[in-house]
Amino acid sequence: MLPTISPRRAFEMLKNGEARLVDIRETAEYAENFIPGARLVPLSIAKIYPLKDADAPDKPVIFFCRSGNRTDKASDLLRSLAGDAEAWQMEGGLSGWQKEGLPVQHEKAPFPLFRQIQIGAGALVLLGILGSYVWHPMYWLSAFVGAGLVFAGVTGFCGLGLLLARMPWNKK
Template sequence: MLPAISPAETLQKLQDGKIRLVDIREPDEINSLRVPGAEAAPLSVIRWMRLAPSDAKLPIVFTCNSGNRTSKQSDLLEELAGGPAWQMEGGVSAWARAGLPVERGRQGVSLFRQIQIGAGALVLLGLAGVFVWPPMIWLPAFVGAGLMFAGVTGFCGLGLLLSAMPWNKK
């Protein structure tokens, strides 16, 4: 388990150049609210990134949104750090609540939530459409099959479609 460090202490050590702050949130989360000087290493791909190892002179402090992801993935993060590492208490949310410096970007709905909204809407549309046209029952079945396929293979057609939409372009 990674030991915890407060946001205020993290800021002081970051300003003094005594730590590296690594943000494990996903890109859309980092784009909306970011700690200046934090390195991005999304949890979904961190295993395959070449994270520079920490050492006694420059340990790593991991952070996420609320501290839950860093706590749950503590063993993995400690292994990937390759040296001294901590987790920031309360994550970036606690950092922002403490009034510490942040960079705010475009506030948007994450791609994952857009997929949830889209899939749910298609299921409800299909179920309501059954009263008008009975073969519409196949729409929720198709959505369910697509979600299962995405879970098994990692390929999500709805996610690719939504990521190409203009509101998801930078």
């Protein structure tokens, strides 16, 4: 288990160049808000990502996530990724950092794709149910969307997700 460090102490160490701050949240979370100067290494790819800096390979590492739970659960993996460098987990994660009033950069990020799929699928099901009061065969729209969701869950491929990913608001 990684020892903990307060957000205020982590800020001081980062500001003085005494430590590296590593954000293990996923990219969609990072896109909404992040700590300036922290490096993003999503937990989902952390095993393959080198943490050593060429200019300071033994510089201590401070890991954090949104609330501290993911960091705590993955502390053994993160400890091994830090190698010989000293490593900590930041108390309270990004939420704790924000409670201390420390600097966070906010960005306007689009809805995550999964939420867009939920909104789109829910709207189509609702349209099918309400539309069936006007034109009875419209209920097939709800059945089609339900079947598509089951197919997506079983196969891991979502046609609605593919369609939404190509929408103009998801382009960089």
